Amino acid sequence: MCTVTYVSPAPGQFILTSNRDEAPSRGATRLVVEEKEGKRLIFPQDPAAGGTWIAVASNQRMVCLLNGAFEAHNRQTPYRLSRGIMVLESFAYANANAFFQRYDFNGIEPFTLILYDYGALWELRWDGREKFIRALDPRGTHIWSSATLYPADVRFRREQWFARWIENLSAFSVGAMLDFHLHAGDGDTWNDVVMNRGDIVRTVSITSLEKTESNLNFRYFDLLTANEQKAQMELTREEVESN
Template identity: 50%
Template structure:
């Protein structure tokens, strides 16, 4: 849930890739099709809370969650609802605007949520909840994007990761899913604490990489469990 990249591939196509940084004890189930609010949704499942950090209906929407808002916050449980359940609750709604206007985010721990809508065209929205206010921002889907969770990576480290991504982009004029997955597994400078695949003394580490590619006539979801 902690390193995410978005790569545009034309009018309605894209690649979204996410590294999940978590305690290795909190293993996830590999992606399957589940029914979420009457809709078929594909996602890797967190067995502890039943939610997820990345999901797609393979029709119109792909969502990806990062822990934290703009800066690291103080963890203050109990919370009303898991952020991973909140992500799945999106599928109760027919559009992003309804979700933003009608959903009750109070009592949920801070998060950043990326929502990609792809039908005949492509659009993306970033929601940031800081426990007080929901910030809504439309994203430029013609440009690659990168996010790193504020709960694990301070601003200076997030800026450095953006620089690694910029260098990778300069070397790739066409985007291939296998190449961005490889970057998510190798990006960095040999710093176990802050590389894309990180490990902080086994307490928190990158446990998986999930990548979703949407083209005009197909979706591809790749999931790599880096622990087992």
């Protein structure tokens, strides 16, 4: 997994959309809303390991996971910790920098992590040995494709699809971004944004996360069951004013 896009309709607001490409047996079963580390979290739960690939908290933090760092890697099992559990544990830290500097990433399979933290946008790549941290423009447009599934030429092609899509939009909206995540591509079922590689790996779900001035709106679409789940989290007055 997976394909992730980020756009910002207005300062302090964003729409992040994630296609999860996985074995169909690992499709998440439910959207979880729970208190964890003193914060209210919303996330779709991976039934295999209990972790997640995307989560948002009431303190305006969002974390989204992609497998792989820069290129496909040879797996060296067993790994110390699931990447999906790491996503949930990241919310125990006061801010993104504290997580980057203090968390023990040793023994975790390579990954790319996208974090939105109090108005700042970050990218963390871990190649199994080293951390690569990059600050991104929170008012920009961004797309990521998992390095484990998509080689560099396919990732570049997807960046072109996204750029053309953005050029033709009059405004950013959840509906417009879902349209991209459902329909973008050139007819290559192995590499279109909704992909299927012989039902061994396929796009099993689409998650839409919208941050407005006052709310976090979470929508989870299970493409295997055609089921949609929604959750909303209201930001406190102090959190809204911190934008």
